[in-house]
Amino acid sequence: MKIGVIGAGRIGGNAARLFAAAGHDVFLSFSRAPVRLREKAAALGPRARSGDVRDAVEFGDVLMLSVPWTSIPGVLEHAGPLQDKIVIDTTNHFGPGGIQTLPGGLTAAQFNARRMPGARLVKAFNTLTAGFQASEAGRPARQRVVLFHCGDDPDAKTVVAGLITDAGFAPADLGGLADAAPMEAPRRAGAVYGEEYRPAEAVQVVEALREGRPLPPPPDYPRDVDAR
């Protein structure tokens, strides 16, 4: 698959590395210093290249949006139309003063979907720190780290679940974009954000959310720090 990465930093750069290692072609974009992008792409081998955001959008069957929250309006303006593109949204809504208030009770995922008209947005790769994702990808099946995802386009979710698997994690479907809140900051009781789950517990989490029951307490694995 061809994946355009918009923001190849800690989260996007690591995901690009994992995708390339799994045999996908990646296109890194959006940097204050394009030479850094070229170096990062070179380090990922022949399956990686770099360039402008618009070229990443053109390239990708799937796009990964992995920029700071405050950079989203600017990068979307630069990216051009995202009609029919599958967009993996890794962002968390942290601004200069901390967690940003979103209008109308929207989840951050819904808020972002509204500013990407026509895109098939799937939220994923946002609940655990980049360091944790880098060090824990590719565990054996029962210990695999779960990456929750949600979205309103079932086919897009299937594609993203496949990429989560290819990257060395276990996908768990939390529902639609309106159901994203437990995946979103801050870390708190009743949310999966910032918590490590493995596949068996994730099944219980998904069932509890679908049935409107409180979430079981997160497993007592050694914790990583809050995902930003």
Ligand SMILES: NC(=O)c1ccc[n+]([C@@H]2O[C@H](COP(=O)([O-])OP(=O)(O)OC[C@H]3O[C@@H](n4cnc5c(N)ncnc54)[C@H](OP(=O)(O)O)[C@@H]3O)[C@@H](O)[C@H]2O)c1
């Ligand atoms: N880090 C985590 O643990 C973590 C975990 C889960 C989710 N997230 C979310 O994922 C998204 C990306 O986070 P990240 O930690 O990967 O960020 P990051 O390491 O700072 O990467 C941001 C990327 O955007 C590029 N960029 C271009 N213009 C920029 C500008 N004006 N200001 C800042 N960056 C610019 C940077 O490239 P240059 O530096 O080359 O300019 C870099 O490749 C955020 O929304 C974050 O909340 C992060």
